[in-house]
Amino acid sequence: MSATLSAIDTAKFVAAKQACTYVEDGMRLGLGTGSTAAWLVRCLGEMVEQDGLRITGVPTSTRTAELARQAGIEVVSLDEARWLDLTIDGADEFDGELNLIKGGGGALLQEKIVATASDRMIVIADATKKVETLGAFPLPVEVIPFGWQTTKALLEETVASLDVMGETVTLRMDGGDPYVTDEGNHILDLHLGRIGNPRQLALVLNQVPGVVENGLFIDICDIVIVGSGDGSVSVTDINDGTTRTGRIEIDEPANLFSELD
Numbered sequence: 001m002s003a004t005l006s007a008i009d010t011a012k013f014v015a016a017k018q019a020c021t022y023v024e025d026g027m028r029l030g031l032g033t034g035s036t037a038a039w040l041v042r043c044l045g046e047m048v049e050q051d052g053l054r055i056t057g058v059p060t061s062t063r064t065a066e067l068a069r070q071a072g073i074e075v076v077s078l079d080e081a082r083w084l085d086l087t088i089d090g091a092d093e094f095d096g097e098l099n100l101i102k103g104g105g106g107a108l109l110q111e112k113i114v115a116t117a118s119d120r121m122i123v124i125a126d127a128t129k130k131v132e133t134l135g136a137f138p139l140p141v142e143v144i145p146f147g148w149q150t151t152k153a154l155l156e157e158t159v160a161s162l163d164v165m166g167e168t169v170t171l172r173m174d175g176g177d178p179y180v181t182d183e184g185n186h187i188l189d190l191h192l193g194r195i196g197n198p199r200q201l202a203l204v205l206n207q208v209p210g211v212v213e214n215g216l217f218i219d220i221c222d223i224v225i226v227g228s229g230d231g232s233v234s235v236t237d238i239n240d241g242t243t244r245t246g247r248i249e250i251d252e253p254a255n256l257f258s259e260l261d
């Protein structure tokens with residue numbers, strides 16, 4: 001096992017480390033899902049173990065719940081926590097207004113509920129997630145299994161007016177079977193290329209019968225932390241319009257790294 005992190009893992013790690021500076025003793029935290037959020041959970045676990053940090057975490061997926069428990073973080077349900085101080089999560093894309101596409105990992109429903117139930121949401125990402133206009137990443141839409149083909153046809157009709165080309169709506173697969181979310185639903189990915197008006201689209205999609213939730217996060221994210229492979233970070237806060245830069249000293253996260261293999 002190499003002890004050196006790749007540039008992309010370093011970027012995710014330093015973004016997660018920077019996000020940890022927002023975490024205070026006693027906080028109730030929403031814990032995101034995905035490879036970047038996994039770094040966060042490992043970093044928080046280290047703070048719990050080594051610094052005696054006391055936090056409770058509400059995971060946004062069974063995967064994150066398992067990881068958080070392994071890391072020694074006290075896990076509670078959202079119904080137990082009711083309201084959260086902060087949610088930290090990854091994203092598939094973010095734009096200049098800090099609107100997001102999420103759900104590449106299939107956890108968009110719990111992620112949106114948890115982030116919305118938080119005083120603040122911080123997104124941690126590497127620079128590849130920043131876009132001028134959302135939509136190059138296929139937009140995930142969670143739909144109930146009943147009548148999903150009808151829902152797919154209605155979604156195709158809905159997005160037809162957006163002037164998109166080709167097969168625009170595809171059922172996400174897991175091996176040979178439809179992907180099943182933690183809530184027992186399926187995911188339809190919308191290949192739009194460009195989303196001119198994400199705010200409007202988010203509202204329209206949720207009007208289609210069978211749609212449970214879509215992966216557009218509008219006015220939910222407060223701060224985006226972008227990490228880079230050289231250890232630098234940039235922090236953009238939508239509330240005061242500032243972007244600050246800094247650097248995280250990377251002391252080899254050997255104990256964290258070992259859990260990746």
Ligand SMILES: O=C(CO)[C@H](O)[C@H](O)COP(=O)(O)O
Pocket residue numbers: 032033034035036037089090091092101102103104105106107108111
């Ligand atoms: O929305 C998500 C899961 O549903 C993830 O946050 C998103 O897919 C980013 O994942 P990663 O950090 O692995 O790139």
